[in-house]
Amino acid sequence: xxxxxxxxxKEDVSEYQELTFxxxxxxxxxxKRFVELHEDKKNPPDTRHFRLTMDKIVKLPELQCxxxxxxxxxxxxxxxxxDGSLTFEDFLDLLSAFSDSATLxxxxxxxxxxxxxxxxxxxxxxxxxxxxNCLTGETDDTRLTSEEMRQLxxxxxxxxxxDKDGTVNLSExxxxxxxxxxxxxxxxxxx
Amino acid sequence: xxxxxVFYTDRSGIVTSNPLLDQLPSYQSLLYRxxxxxxxxxxxxxxxxxxxxxxSWKLSTVTRQEEKQRGQTLQRPIRELAKxxxxxxxxxxxxxxxxxxxxxxxxxxxxxxxxxxxxxxxxGWFSSLKLWRGDIRLIEGMFGTGILSYFSFLRFxxxxxxxxxxxxxxxxxxxxxxxxKSSGNITYSQSNGNVCSVYPSSARRGLVVFHEHLxxxxxxxxxxxxxxxxxxxxKVDKIHFAQITYSxxxxxxxxxxxxxxxxxIWIVKRSATGFKQNLIQDEDRFQSFCNxxxxxxxxxxxxxxxxxxxxxSLLYELKxxxxxxxxxxxxxxxxxxxxxxxxxxxxxxxxxxIGVLAGCFYSIxxxxxxxxxxxxxDEKGNSHIDLIIEYLPSIVITLANFINPLLFSxxxxxxxxxxxxxxxxxxxxxxxMRLTSIGVLLFSLWSQIxxxxxxxxxxxxxxxxxxCWETRVGQEMYKLTIFDFIxxxxxxxxxxFPRKMMxxxxxxxxxxxxxxxxxxxxxxxxxxxxxxxxxWIGTFYCPILPAICTIKYxxxxxxxxVSLIKNCRxxxxxxxxxxxxxxxxxxxxxxxALACLPVTVSVAQISSSQACGPFVxxxxxxxxxxxxxxxxxxxxxxxxxxxxxxxxxxxFFVVTCLAMFYVIALAGAHKRVINQLREQLAMxxxxxxxxxxxxxxxxxxxxxxxxxxxxxxxxxSPSYHTSFSSNxxxxxxxxxxxxxxxxxV
Numbered sequence: 001x002x003x004x005x006x007x008x009x010k011e012d013v014s015e016y017q018e019l020t021f022x023x024x025x026x027x028x029x030x031x032k033r034f035v036e037l038h039e040d041k042k043n044p045p046d047t048r049h050f051r052l053t054m055d056k057i058v059k060l061p062e063l064q065c066x067x068x069x070x071x072x073x074x075x076x077x078x079x080x081x082x083d084g085s086l087t088f089e090d091f092l093d094l095l096s097a098f099s100d101s102a103t104l105x106x107x108x109x110x111x112x113x114x115x116x117x118x119x120x121x122x123x124x125x126x127x128x129x130x131x132x133n134c135l136t137g138e139t140d141d142t143r144l145t146s147e148e149m150r151q152l153x154x155x156x157x158x159x160x161x162x163d164k165d166g167t168v169n170l171s172e173x174x175x176x177x178x179x180x181x182x183x184x185x186x187x188x189x190x191x
Numbered sequence: 192x193x194x195x196x197v198f199y200t201d202r203s204g205i206v207t208s209n210p211l212l213d214q215l216p217s218y219q220s221l222l223y224r225x226x227x228x229x230x231x232x233x234x235x236x237x238x239x240x241x242x243x244x245x246x247s248w249k250l251s252t253v254t255r256q257e258e259k260q261r262g263q264t265l266q267r268p269i270r271e272l273a274k275x276x277x278x279x280x281x282x283x284x285x286x287x288x289x290x291x292x293x294x295x296x297x298x299x300x301x302x303x304x305x306x307x308x309x310x311x312x313x314x315g316w317f318s319s320l321k322l323w324r325g326d327i328r329l330i331e332g333m334f335g336t337g338i339l340s341y342f343s344f345l346r347f348x349x350x351x352x353x354x355x356x357x358x359x360x361x362x363x364x365x366x367x368x369x370x371x372k373s374s375g376n377i378t379y380s381q382s383n384g385n386v387c388s389v390y391p392s393s394a395r396r397g398l399v400v401f402h403e404h405l406x407x408x409x410x411x412x413x414x415x416x417x418x419x420x421x422x423x424x425x426k427v428d429k430i431h432f433a434q435i436t437y438s439x440x441x442x443x444x445x446x447x448x449x450x451x452x453x454x455x456i457w458i459v460k461r462s463a464t465g466f467k468q469n470l471i472q473d474e475d476r477f478q479s480f481c482n483x484x485x486x487x488x489x490x491x492x493x494x495x496x497x498x499x500x501x502x503x504s505l506l507y508e509l510k511x512x513x514x515x516x517x518x519x520x521x522x523x524x525x526x527x528x529x530x531x532x533x534x535x536x537x538x539x540x541x542x543x544x545i546g547v548l549a550g551c552f553y554s555i556x557x558x559x560x561x562x563x564x565x566x567x568x569d570e571k572g573n574s575h576i577d578l579i580i581e582y583l584p585s586i587v588i589t590l591a592n593f594i595n596p597l598l599f600s601x602x603x604x605x606x607x608x609x610x611x612x613x614x615x616x617x618x619x620x621x622x623x624m625r626l627t628s629i630g631v632l633l634f635s636l637w638s639q640i641x642x643x644x645x646x647x648x649x650x651x652x653x654x655x656x657x658x659c660w661e662t663r664v665g666q667e668m669y670k671l672t673i674f675d676f677i678x679x680x681x682x683x684x685x686x687x688f689p690r691k692m693m694x695x696x697x698x699x700x701x702x703x704x705x706x707x708x709x710x711x712x713x714x715x716x717x718x719x720x721x722x723x724x725x726x727w728i729g730t731f732y733c734p735i736l737p738a739i740c741t742i743k744y745x746x747x748x749x750x751x752x753v754s755l756i757k758n759c760r761x762x763x764x765x766x767x768x769x770x771x772x773x774x775x776x777x778x779x780x781x782x783x784a785l786a787c788l789p790v791t792v793s794v795a796q797i798s799s800s801q802a803c804g805p806f807v808x809x810x811x812x813x814x815x816x817x818x819x820x821x822x823x824x825x826x827x828x829x830x831x832x833x834x835x836x837x838x839x840x841x842x843f844f845v846v847t848c849l850a851m852f853y854v855i856a857l858a859g860a861h862k863r864v865i866n867q868l869r870e871q872l873a874m875x876x877x878x879x880x881x882x883x884x885x886x887x888x889x890x891x892x893x894x895x896x897x898x899x900x901x902x903x904x905x906x907x908s909p910s911y912h913t914s915f916s917s918n919x920x921x922x923x924x925x926x927x928x929x930x931x932x933x934x935x936v
Contacts, residue, residue, distance in 0.1 A: 017308065019270055019279045023315050065498035066490060078275050089276040096270070098490060101311075109273045111485065128484075135487050136506040144506070148513050155480045155516075162869055163876035176481045183486035185336050190328070190491065 020096035029191050030095055034088050054084035062189050067134040071114045098189035107187050108177040112170050122167035128153050322346055326752060332493040335501055341712050342748065344775045348723055349744045351457060355450045355730060356737035362446040363734055364419060366430050366437050376431040387650035390658045390802035406574055409673060410581045411666040422732045423662040423803035440805040440815040447731050454727065454783055462776035483508065515609050537606050544602060548624060551591040552631045558587040559635040567656050585674035588628045596621050596714065618713050622778055625721050626785045633789045636664060641797065651798025659803040661732045668729030668736065675722050676743045683750050687758040710755050716775055720782045727786035
C-alpha cells in the first residue's frame with residue numbers, strides 16, 4: 001500500500017500530460033478541484049484508487065446544470081459496480097475529452113457514448129427521444145408533442161442514417177458531426 | 192424501410208440482436224474502436240453479451256483484426272485513442288517493449304516529446320495573454336456560445352483597429368516625429384501663392400472660454416483642427432534622413448491601401464474556417480436538425496438560469512423549425528390565385544419600403560447640406576444650437592436607424608414569408624439602410640465640396656468654403672464616431688437601466704407587456720459594424736481615428752457586458768454560434784466594400800486640396816504613385832506598367848474564371864459520387880440483411896432435416912472466412928421466401 005498523497009508528483013503530471021490533452025496547469029487545477037470535492041480535509045484522497053461518488057461529482061458547477069451529467073459520469077467511470085463513480089484518472093479522462101485541444105474524433109466518440117442512453121451501441125428512436133427531452137426539459141409543458149417528436153426524429157434519421165436501418169451507428173454519427181459546425185465549440189468543459 | 196425488413200423485430204420496432212450480425216467484420220471493427228485493449232472491456236458489458244453467443248474460432252479472427260488495426264494505430268499519438276488512462280498506460284508500455292528502440296531512436300522520441308511540450312506551453316502562454324479572457328469565459332458560462340460570438344467579434348475589432356493604427360502611426364506619424372531627433376531634414380510643400388492654396392486658420396483667437404474647448408473637442412474644430420488628428424496637418428513633402436529620402440505622400444497613400452488589404456485578408460481568413468464547412472454540406476438547409484440536436488447543448492454553461500433559458504430557447508427553436516417545415520409544405524400547396532395575391536402585396540410593400548428608404552436618404556441629404564451651410568455662416572450664435580447643427584447629420588442617421596427596424600419588422604408580418612426568411616430579410620434591409628446612410632452622407636458632402644458659384648471650380652473643388660476639404664470630411668467622420676459612442680452609452684444608461692428598474696419594481700400592465708430588454712444580437716452587431724465602416728472611411732482623413740475607435744470599442748465591451756448581465760435577458764430566438772460567425776463577418780465585409788468605395792473615389796477623382804495635406808503638389812492624391820513609378824529604373828517601370836495594363840488584367844480575369852469553373856465542376860462531380868456512394872451503402876445494407884435471412888432460413892431448414900437424421904452436425908454459425916458453398920444447402924437457392932415466412936415475427 002503506498003502512501004496516500006494529496007500532491008501530485010512531477011512524473012505523474014508529465015505522464016498525464018503525455019496521455020491526455022491537458023496542460024500542466026489544467027492537470028494541477030483538476031487535482032485541486034478533485035480534492036476540494038472530497039470535502040474531507042483530514043484524509044486527503046489517494047489519486048490512483050480513491051473514487052468519488054457520482055452525487056459529489058455532479059456538485060461541480062460545470063456539471064451541475066448539465067442535463068447529461070449522469071450519462072457523463074457513467075461513460076467515464078471505470079468502476080465495477082457501474083455506479084458512475086470516478087477516480088482522479090477518470091476525472092482527467094473526462095476533462096481531456098472535453099478540452100479545447102481534443103480531436104474531433106475523440107469528442108464525437110464520447111458524445112456518441114453519452115447520447116447512447118440504453119448502451120446498445122447505436123442511437124435508436126428511444127435514444128433520440130430521450131436526448132431531445134433532455135435538451136428541452138423534463139416537465140410536461142416543455143416537451144415537444146408526440147407529433148412534433150416523430151417529425152423531428154424522422155428528420156434526424158433522414159439526415160444521418162446512411163444505411164437506412166433506422167438507427168445511427170458510430171460511423172454515421174461521426175460523419176454527421178464532422179459536418180456540424182457548432183459541435184466543437186459547444187462540446188467543451190473548462191474548469 | 193418496412194417493406195424490406197428482414198430482421199426479427201419486436202412490436203416496438205427495435206431490432207433484436209442477431210448472432211450472425213455480431214460476427215460481421217464491420218461490426219468487429221466497431222467493437223474494437225469502442226472497446227479497450229484485448230485484455231477486456233470494463234466499460235461495455237453489453238458488448239460482451241453480444242459477443243458471447245459464438246464459438247471459440249471467433250476470438251482468433253477478432254485478435255487478427257485487432258492486430259491489423261493496432262498496427263495502423265501505431266502512428267497515432269497515444270492520447271488520441273479513446274481509452275481510459277490505465278489502458279493507455281499499459282498500451283504504451285506494450286508499445287515501448289515491442290519496439291525496442293535504439294538509443295538514437297529513444298533520444299529522438301524524447302526530443303520530439305520535449306518540443307511538443309514546449310509548443311503547448313507557448314500556446315498556453317499566448318492564449319493567456321489574450322484580451323478579456325476571463326470576462327469572455329464568464330459570459331460564455333452564463334449565456335452560451337451564441338452571445339459569446341458577439342463579444343469575441345468585439346475583441347477582434349479592437350485588435351484590428353489597433354493594428355490599423357499602428358500601420359498609420361509607424362508609416363506616417365512616426366517619421367515626422369523622429370525627423371528632428373535623427374537629424375532628418377523635412378521639406379514642406381511650398382504654397383505657390385495660388386488662390387487655391389489659401390488656408391485661413393481656424394484656431395480661436397483671444398480669450399477662449401472652457402465650454403468652447405469642449406465644443407471643439409466634440410466637433411473636431413478649433414484647436415483640434417491643426418493637429419496630428421487631421422489630414423491637413425501633414426503638409427510634409429519629403430523627409431531627408433541620412434541615407435534615404437522618405438516620401439511622405441507615397442507612404443500616406445500606400446499605408447491607406449495597406450490597411451484596406453490587411454482588413455480584407457484578416458476578415459477572410461477568419462471566416463474561412465466556418466465557410467469551408469458550409470460549402471461541404473450538401474443540404475439546402477443551412478442549419479440541419481442534426482446540428483441542433485447533437486451540438487445543441489453548450490456544455491460550458493455553468494449558470495442555472497442560463498441553463499433554463501437555453502432549454503427554453505432550444506425548445507422554441509425546434510418548434511419554430513418544425514413549424515417552418517410545415518409552412519413550406521403549405522406554401523408549396525398554394526393555389527394560383529393566392530400566389531398572385533401574395534405577390535401583389537409583396538410588391539406594394541416593397542415599393543413602400545423603397546419609398547421609406549428614399550425619404551430617409553433625402554432627409555439625411557438635406558440635413559447635411561443645412562449643417563454645412565450653417566457652419567459656413569460662422570455666426571456666433573448660441574453654442575448649444577451650433578453644436579446641434581454640427582451634429583445634425585449624425586442625429587438624423589441615428590433616428591432613421593432607430594425607427595426603420597421597427598417599421599421593417601411590422602411590414603414583414605404582412606408579406607407572409609417563412610419565419611427564418613423573415614428574419615434574414617429584415618436583417619438585410621437594416622444592413623442596407625445603415626451602411627447606405629453613410630454613403631448618402633458622403634455623397635451630399637461631396638456635392639457641397641465640388642459645387643462652386645461658377646460653372647466649374649477653379650481648383651477642382653470649392654476653395655472658398657472648403658479650403659481644406661479633406662479635413663472637413665475627417666471632422667464629419669470624427670463627429671459620427673463620437674456621437675455613435677455617446678448614443679450607445681446613453682441608451683444603456685438612460686433607457687435600459689430605467690426599464691429594468693421599472694420591470695423589477697413596478698408591476699403594471701404596460702410595463703409587463705414591454706418586458707425586459709432583450710439582448711438582440713443582430714442589432715448590436717449592426718451598430719458596431721456601422722462604427723467600423725466609419726473608421727475605415729475616416730482613417731484616410733483622420734489618421735488617429737483608429738486609435739479613437741480602439742478606445743471606443745474597449746469601453747463598449749464593458750458597457751455591453753454590464754448591460755447584458757444586469758439589464759438584459761438573452762433573446763428568445765437563439766443565435767447560433769456558427770451562423771452568427773458567418774453573419775458577422777459577412778456584414779463586416781459588406782461594410783469594408785462600402786468603405787473602399789468613397790475612399791477610392793476621393794483619392795482618384797476629386798482633386799486634392801492645395802492648401803493643406805501631403806498631396807499639395809499633385810492634382811489628385813493618386814497621382815503620387817505614377818509620379819514615383821516614373822522615377823524608378825526602367826526595368827521596374829516596364830514591369831509595373833505591364834502589370835497595370837488592360838492586357839494583364841483581362842488575362843488574369845480569364846484565368847481566374849477558368850480556375851473557378853474547374854473547381855465548381857470538381858465539386859459537382861464529388862457531390863454526384865457522394866450520392867452514389869450513399870445509395871450503394873444503403874443497398875449493401877439491404878444485401879447483407881437479405882443474405883442473413885437466407886442463412887437463417889438455411890440453418891432452420893438444416894435443423895429440420897437433421898432432426899430426421901441422427902447425425903451430429905456442427906451447429907455453430909458459418910464463418911465468413913470459409914467458403915459459402917460448403918455451408919449452404921440447396922434449399923436456399925431453390926425457394927424464394929414468402930413475405931411472411933416463419934422467420935418473421
